Amino acid sequence: MNKMKVGIIGCGKISGIYMENCHRFDILELSAVADLDHIRAEEQAAAYNVPNVYSVDEILADPEIELIINLTIPAVHADVCLRALETGKHVYVEKPLAVTREQGQAVLELARSKGLLVGCAPETFFGSGIQTSLKLIEDGVIGNPVAATAFMMSRGHEHWHPDPEFYYAVGGGPMFDMGPYYLTALVQLLGPIATISGMTSKAKDQRTITSEKKRGQTIQVDIPTHVAGLLRFEQGAVGTLITSFDIFGGSTLPPIEVYGTHGTLQVPDPNTFGGPVRYRLLGEQKWTEVPLLPGYQENTRGIGVADMAYAVRSGRPHRASGELAYHVLEAMWAFHDSSDEQTFYPMQSTCQRPAALPENLPLYTLDT
Template identity: 50%
Template sequence: MRVGVIGCGAIIAQYLTNFRRLDSIELVAVADLDPSRAQAVADSEEGVRALSVDGLLAADDVDLVLNLTIPAAHAEVALKAIAAGKSVYGEKPLAATTAEARTVLEAAKAAGVVVGCAPDTVLGTGIQTARKAIDDGLIGAPISATATMATPGHERWHPNPDFYYQPGGGPLLDMGPYYVSALVTLLGPVVSVVGAASHTRDERTIGSGPRQGQKVPVDIDSHVTGVLVHATGALSTLFMSFDAVKTKSPNIEIHGEQGSLVVPDPNHFDGEVQLFALGADDWETLPVTAGYVDSGRGFGIADLAATPAGQEPRAGGELAFHALEVMESVLESAKTGQAVSIRSTASRPAPVPLVEPATAVRA
């Protein structure tokens, strides 16, 4: 698949590293509102052209646009790529709102192109080994899950953290895509949610960079808790915080009738999966049994490229839309105090068998 990238910020470096390892991906062009950033990438990659955004969209040798723009621009850029007849894969979230995301999916369907979306961390050995353990019945029927992300705030390290504390930001919309996508991959789609939210500070102090010491207003809830009811009846509890200092809790823990699983950080592609079976004396670390080995950002595009025509990619628009609606609905519930039904659904993505890096294509 011949790929053109729009948006040459810091995140592109991770994609470039993995594109060099994936024979099914050919990077042909890059574009950015700052032409110098696109040129710098092109100069570092043999055979890659630096183009304007319009030039990249018009290029005949671009099959898919990788959208690495800011979240507020995700829908606009995706719609332009679709209008140009190109498939699109975006960084999370799919769009700033479900209303915008819906227009992207509808446009893609009408145009006959494919939509994919990060996070593709769910395709790595960490989440996929846990998925296989559940599918193999090692914990029996799943009952519940907890998903925990706690940090005192990104302003400690980010030189321009303003957007994290404005509408569209916050801990849930920032980090929730990793956790919700993992929970749906592990336990299936969500049918309803209940949420609550709060914030402890009205402003934050930038801790690094040229603006160090400046104050940033907080216009969102910076601590969010939600309960997700899965179609299977399993209940997941989300704990997403820019207020809490630290947690010793596992990132994700799954409990079933016959055992419990510790699942590694869904923001990473690998990590240990641990099982405590009913009647056991201690936790057991499970061998790696599924997922793309030694994977990273960009493997979702390789998986999309190998997906048979007419099938939904594992890291596809359907899953990304469902995760976005779940997160929006948790925040809506927090405001209204009422449970919110989820209108969309997403098929539990097909499992990834154990795939070594040299054969990093859909299996």
């Protein structure tokens, strides 16, 4: 298929892996980067052999660029997506799709009106770890899934991230930072969500940065930092999810487990692409580790962009879709709303469960 020229807006910490992997997929041609910090954009362009460094206006005005990868901070995700769509470009955005449900709906509605595609991270469910887990479930190895648990237990990011403030602003917190990985993986494995019940709390009103560059500065915490709740999936299974920045002594809870009528499946960390994947069946005393399906085990952020580019060229659906991302966005707010209102939250959106990757597909090719 013809290559698709793409441009990246936002040259922060995560941009490097996107730039590296854009060069690996034959369908992608990384043409330009842009950032409000022009020096940072120039440094990233030099490091990853990107030919053009533009302003945001210039990258949006380039008629040869068909797709924008939006790697800005969450607070402006929707604004940048809307601007890209207005110029007639497809857009792929880092998670979350937007800060609010209203913003997310606006992005999807504009894309539909213009006949453009919206894609959104996380794309880690393309990895061999989640894909192997999906095959085991679809093959009936653990029987009919009846329940699942998912835990993201952390002490927060101020001890390592150079600019951690946005993690504690609206649109941040453990649910909006890491929840997309867990919720997207659960939807891939079990399908869309029907109902949510949640409770939230906050251990500290302020946090002190201990990473370098801003060491000693104080952050105001404006969002819950511990979010726990229940999910009922449309197919009937019940899930338990905790995301937290308030676990200061560590945790041994597993990232994800799925419980079926025949056994239990241990799913790897959904923030990674690899394994291990294990299961234990009824009556067995030991866990069986499963060889991972051939595919993506290393950090392959950007694969969702490539999949969307193939979708644009062929007309097939893309897997890391805007509809999936909006369903996850609504679910994240549902935990907060349920806690605030002390009631169950019925999901208003649904989505298609992403298609499994075909087995033995050549690496860096997604033309199916």
